[in-house]
Amino acid sequence: MKKQPGKPVTLAHIAAAAGVTPMTVSRVINESGYVNAATRERVRRVAREMNYRRNGLARGLKRQRTETIGLVLGDIANPFAAELSRGVREILEQRGYTLFICISEHSAKEDVQAFDSLADHRVDGVIVATRASRLGNERLQELIDAGIPVSLIGRDFRHPHADLVTADNLKGGYEATTHLIKLGHRRIGFIGVSLTKSVGLRRFQGYLEALNEHGLLIDEKLIVGNRDGNDQMPGYSTEEMGHDGMTKLLSMKKRPTAIFARNDFTAVGALNAIQQAGLSVPRDVGVVGYDDIPLASHTSPPLTTVRQPTREQGRVAAEFLLRRIEDGHDRPRAEQVFDCQLVVRESTKSDRIKS
Template identity: 60%
Template sequence: MSNKKKSITLTDIAAAAGVTPMTVSRVVNQNGYVSAETRENVLQVVKEMKYRPNGLARSLKLQKTKTIGLVLGDIANPFAAELARAVRDVTTRRGYNLFICISEHNPKEDVAAFDSLADHNIDGLIVATRSNHAGDKHLTEMIERGVRVVCIGRDFHHENADWVSADNHKGGFQATQHLIDFGHTKIGFIGTSLAGGASLKRFQGYLDALKNNDLEIEERFISGGTATEDAPGYSTEKLGYEAMKRLLVLPNRPTAIFARNDFTAIGAMSAIKESGLRIPQDVAIVGFDDIPMAVHTSPPLTTIRQPTRRQGSIAAESLLKRIESNEPLKREEKVLECELIVRDSTSTQVN
């Protein structure tokens, strides 16, 4: 004999509340007119009977699951958490649930995350990982199957996928120019290699600032691993520490560093201080993102502030617009301005 409890139905609630099943449906689904007194009565019965709506049945009827997928990269970086909060704030306010998947190490994780979310019949997908061939191909296939997609920062181009990003190239240029304005001519970059940074806009901004000021691009000043087509190449605190250690032992070493992100900069700062050097008197450093802890480092970190929450909010609103539209929408691209935030890690003029 089965001990499985019978599921409560709208008919059961209607009988207990003394109303029709249609009235219960209107209250539960929040559509159609029901008097305040009747609504309160039905909700009380729903609570007493511990009724839980059947989400699967509702999604089959409406052809929507009210769920959104979000794929993030380096979750150790506070940037990812801030982005997720911004997306969640919008989706929750609009009645959607948010599923989050992580893809940190290789394109296979990208594909696995996309497939996992697709298996849950998500209504749309926000992707905030770095572009790679396998992942981009999979995204294209998902769009052609009808999944709505918006990318944050990822270099993915499809006429039916929106894109939002900070102006990473301009931010990288500003960071490097700031160091040049303080008199630095030997400026290193931590976060990629010269060969692997072709698609990294912050790095390209760094290179362009050097060229614009007739400064030599020294490959030995560029440290931090490689970013190939088959690897996202995220830049971490550990990478920043190890790369800075390598730069510090160079003859005629850099006097200033532009780190790919604040997390990487914090690792580099640890290596500088561990070596007995001072920031910024011996080595100046600039990060990128302006994560909350940037103002609490010692000394406080000069950085490029990117509008993280705005990117997440815009991406979520764009995706919901696509989901709720009955007409096909053209691709929209939005590039958001960054801001140089000057703190004590660059406050000394070079002689």
């Protein structure tokens, strides 16, 4: 018994078929107010038969909320984004909210587009997990000023009425680098940033800080990014960057004895380049990654890396957002910083360092 896919069914249609008014049907659908048991059953049956789906547009328009949250991600290809969204969904689901995800492909322009789309469709709040950009920050500012609840994850942007969740990646980068220094390394490379633009990446700043603090010179030749100077590439293609960057470093007369990679994918690329060059990890070169993706414990050798509590960040960001939705725009900013944890595996085990 296939329905003719004509105009979609409305409350009025059901009301007519069940011999009541749309309001009564509304009460049945939403389980609100008094409805006679017999009437309720009848309406339910008719609604089921007609395959009724409520119109979220009309509903949202009337009620002035959609029970919908937007999440803006830079890309979709990495476990980091997946864990984040999982954390967010865990919280939203149990509170009856629906999550819609937008991808910016790490472009400021699409970041803005995502904000606009979500705002236009009147989500009740937005969680932003993309990296800061001038354009993006400007629009974000407007969004927040317009009263849309916003919760930020790991984005270097502050607003008195937007909540913020971050991992302390400065400290993470610092500790990763210090770990290498303590193993005796003196020439430590960094793969994943281009010095052509000012670098806001916290883990990189931690790297610089650690070198400084231990009296090591910062050698710009040991810092490599990808060719076009775009440090906003989708995570999954950064293996390439790690491979190329490492190859470049290995071809130097005085090559580094260890490298710190911007993320685990980059580190895996580096790992491979080292092995291809006939060298061994960690004997010839020590490698540290970042993020502790599942793959990190399955490389050979397993990767030393820095873990951040990703899912937890998603959870907390969602909780902050819901609280702001309930309490209103004037609520002061909540902020939570999570500690990172150095995970030492085989890729840095050696203590025999060649100068």
